[in-house]
Every structure is written in structure tokens, then in C-alpha cells.
Amino acid sequence: MPGSVKDVIKRVRPxxxxxxxxxxxxxxxxxxxxxxxxEDALHHxxxxxxSALHHxxxxxxxxxQQGRATMQAAILHGxxxxxxxxxxxxxxxxxxIIVRVGAALTCGTDxxxxxxxxxxxxxxxxxxxGHELAGTVVExxxxxxxxxxxxxxxxxxxxxxxxxxxxxxxxxxxxxxLLFNNGAYAEFIRIPARIVAKNTLHVPDHVxxxxxxLTEPLACAVHGFEDSKPWPGxxxxxxxxxxxxxxxLHVGALAGCETIAVVKHDGQVxxxxxxxxxxxxxxxxxxxxxxxxxxxxxxxxxVDIAVEAVGVPDAWEEAVEMVRKGGTVNFFGGCAxxxxxxLDTNRIHYSDxxxxxxxxxxxxxxxxxxxxxxxxxxxxxxFITGHAxxxxxxRVFEKLMNRSSEIKTAIVP
Ligand SMILES: [Zn+2]
Ligand SMILES: [Zn+2]
Numbered sequence: 001m002p003g004s005v006k007d008v009i010k011r012v013r014p015x016x017x018x019x020x021x022x023x024x025x026x027x028x029x030x031x032x033x034x035x036x037x038x039e040d041a042l043h044h045x046x047x048x049x050x051s052a053l054h055h056x057x058x059x060x061x062x063x064x065q066q067g068r069a070t071m072q073a074a075i076l077h078g079x080x081x082x083x084x085x086x087x088x089x090x091x092x093x094x095x096x097i098i099v100r101v102g103a104a105l106t107c108g109t110d111x112x113x114x115x116x117x118x119x120x121x122x123x124x125x126x127x128x129x130g131h132e133l134a135g136t137v138v139e140x141x142x143x144x145x146x147x148x149x150x151x152x153x154x155x156x157x158x159x160x161x162x163x164x165x166x167x168x169x170x171x172x173x174x175x176x177x178l179l180f181n182n183g184a185y186a187e188f189i190r191i192p193a194r195i196v197a198k199n200t201l202h203v204p205d206h207v208x209x210x211x212x213x214l215t216e217p218l219a220c221a222v223h224g225f226e227d228s229k230p231w232p233g234x235x236x237x238x239x240x241x242x243x244x245x246x247x248x249l250h251v252g253a254l255a256g257c258e259t260i261a262v263v264k265h266d267g268q269v270x271x272x273x274x275x276x277x278x279x280x281x282x283x284x285x286x287x288x289x290x291x292x293x294x295x296x297x298x299x300x301x302x303v304d305i306a307v308e309a310v311g312v313p314d315a316w317e318e319a320v321e322m323v324r325k326g327g328t329v330n331f332f333g334g335c336a337x338x339x340x341x342x343l344d345t346n347r348i349h350y351s352d353x354x355x356x357x358x359x360x361x362x363x364x365x366x367x368x369x370x371x372x373x374x375x376x377x378x379x380x381x382x383f384i385t386g387h388a389x390x391x392x393x394x395r396v397f398e399k400l401m402n403r404s405s406e407i408k409t410a411i412v413p
Contacts, residue, residue: 062138062149065089065098065188072413073186074393076129079117082394087128087186092141095193097200099155102135102209104184104411105384106396107217108242114397120337121180122157128183130411131157134203134212138188144196154212155191156199156219156366157181173223173360185393187413198363204374210410211373211380218378219361219369221247224307224332225255226365227358232256234304237293237322240333241268243383243407245309248332250275254377260296260303262289267405274382286314290321302327309333313341320344323353331357383407 070086077083092098110130113119123129134154137147147153160167160175167175183189191200203212225248230236236252238245241263252259253276260279261272272280281292294300302324308315311333319329320343348355361369372378386409388396396409 065100065138071187072390073183074129074390076113076117076123076125076127078125080114080397081117082114082129082185082397084391084393089188090190092139092144092190093193094142095144095196096141097137097144097147097153097155097191097196098139099133099135099153099189099191100138101133101184101186101189101413102152103133103213104130104186104413105132105210105213105217106400106406106409106411107132108244111397111400115401121178123180123182128186128189130184130186131180131182132213132216133184133189134209134215135189136209141193147196147200147202152203152205152209152212154201154203154209154215154370155181155189155195156201156361157216158360159192159195159198160363161194162198170362172362173358178360185390185411185413187390199366201367201370203370207374208380210384212370213410214373214380214383214408215366215370216361217244218247218251218372219366220244220358221251222369222372223361223365224248224309224330224358225251227356228305228307228328228330229354230255230257230305233258235260235297236305236307237262237303237319238307238309239289239315239319239322240309240311241265241272242309244332245307246271246275246407247383248307248309249277250379250382251372253277254372257305260293262293265403265405271382271405271407275379286318290318293322297324301325304328305330307332311335313339316341317343320348320353320355325351326353327351328354328356331355334359384410386410387412389413 068089071089072084073087074082075085090098113123118124137149137151137153140147158178158180160172161177164176179194181192181195221244234257236257237260238249239262249259249261258278261277262281263269263272264284269280269282279296281289283289294302297303303322305328306319306323307330308319309332313335316331323329373380385407388409388411390411390413
């Protein structure tokens, strides 16, 4: 956020230069069109850009956006092939908004997509990339009533249709026509009308944008946790120390559950402890994990709830072996297409085990997730272990592939 007019001029000058060179709409054009610009603000005695912001005027970011033809954005071209390219700055259509990205977070799903080169449901290359973001509105299209330039928002990565069978049966996460949006690793992002209407939320003033950007993954974690039907004091084992496993663990700890984190790496042990794990089991042996988790429960009976948050078949099978009679297993981690698992049907039937597999989130859960972040008990900062510029994105993903102790990196374009 710019501090003074001086800063603003420093920031806008190069942008104006670029715009002129590109022969596109310039800041002068913006003036002609009646938008307040930095110079305007200066001459009319506005003290700071902040004040312009609060008075609901077009902001400097808006001037920058309108004075520029192109922006830098990450384009996914295929397997492990991200390129930072100059692409047109998006313009808001009917019902859409344009957001200046304040922070975009790396995510396990993005890492999977980076490795595989595509995601059947979410992204087909070449395409803009990244889906966890928060930022400042710089343009609101015709018909947008709830958002105006200058406002801080978190825009979710998807929105349900509201009309299909699943939407009408309170299962919007399973919507037949879930609309996905990508392009968070960029200076600006267009938010489609449906996401503006259903899944874009105002960020309270005291919440940093990079924390607000956690809303999407946290919504998945809250959804998965609630779907497992927990209660305060329940013993919950979470297999997996990735970002979502750790989030689920933290949500469970905040809800008063006795949590057991099952992790592999040293960095994950520390993170699990910090996020409130009652016990941490560190092992890469499945047999040992099952044994150690059971040993933490009375008479080795097993946990009330076991959550699989890795997304590999061995861990799915492991989760079923950890749970007690009458307990619940949540297969929360999605495996690769075509994966099959082998389960002991006798154990599932005669031990009356409930199997669940929670996917994605709903608009109501997204609101809950942002409330949790804003509430102060949730340690949002613990999940963001690094910061990098857009130009460093390739390096960041390569590092994530090597299983570093990073949880999420905030990409600041
Ligand atoms: Zn994500
Ligand atoms: Zn639907």
C-alpha cells in the first residue's frame, strides 16, 4: 500500500512511461474520462492516496491499471513449464471486477498441476495460473453493487451455479457446473461475475491480504473437519504434514480435539507442534504409524476420527487401520486418477466404520473460514513461510518439489 504522494509518483511514473511507449491509453486519457488520478489528488490537496482510497475515489492502482496495456503474469505451458509473460491487463465486463493482486499463495494443488502439466477440472494449458489470492479492487464492471475500487477482497477460486441438483441439495461443492478461476500469479486478475456474486468477500481492515488469501485452502480444511463430525475432546489423527494436513490439524486443535499429527519430515514436526498437535508421530513406515497412533489411545483401541491428508493409496489404507470401532475415516487427500485401494471389508462392516471423502468447499464454509482468520485465534502467519516475487515462481515450485519445510510461499507481484 503506497504511503505518500511521493511514493505514488515514483510508482506511477514508470507505468505512464510504459503506457505511452505502448501507444495505449495513458493516464491523460484516464483524466479525460473523469477518473481522479494521482496528479489530480496532488493538485486538489488530497493528503495521501490512503485518503483517496477511503473516500471511495479511483485509486492509484486504478490509474496504473487504466494507464497500462500489459501486465506480468505467470502462464502455465505444460509440465514444469511456467513462464512469466506480458499479457493484456484484464478489463471488467458486466458483473466482473479486476483485482490488483496483493498476495497469491502457493498451494499443493498448484504443485500437482506444475508436476503433471494440467488439472482436468481446473486448468488446461496454456493458461493463467494460481488460485489463492487477495488484493484490492481496481475496477468494478457494470452491475457490480457490492464492490468498488479501493476495497480489499479475497476472491475464491470457484463458485457453484446455484441451479443444479447438487446446489439445490446443499452440496454446492459438488456442483455440476463449478466455475473455476485461475490467474492469481499476476499483477491483476479478472474475477468472473459468478465468483463476484457468490464467492468474493470483503477483507476486514486488520487482516493482512496474505492471511486473507488463506481463505480458500482453509475453507477446504474446515469443510473436511466438520464433515468428519468431530466433538470437543474427540481424538483425531491427521495423516500428512502438508499445508492442508497442518491446517486441518490446527482447526482440530482450535476446536478442542485431541490431535495426533502423523508426519514424515522434521520441519513438519515443528510446524505440527506450533499449530497445537497434542501428539506428533514421525515415521515413514505405515505399520509403525498405525501402531504408534493406536498406542496413544486407551487400550490401543484407535482414534475417534482419522483424516487422510496425503492423497496416496497407502495412506488411505492406513487411515482405516487407525480408527476405532464406530469411528470415522475422512479420505481428504485426492489421489491420482485411476487409483484403487484395498480395504478390509470385514473390519469396515463389523467395526461399523464410517467412510467419508470431503471435497472442496461451499460459499457458506468460505465465509466461516475468513471469520476464523479474522478472529485472531487462527495462526495464519504460521502457514506463510516465505515470500517471493512473481519472477521467482519457477524457483519457488522447484523448491516445493524438493519437499522443503516451506508450507506456503506468498507470491507478491
Ligand atoms: Zn489451493
Ligand atoms: Zn450447481
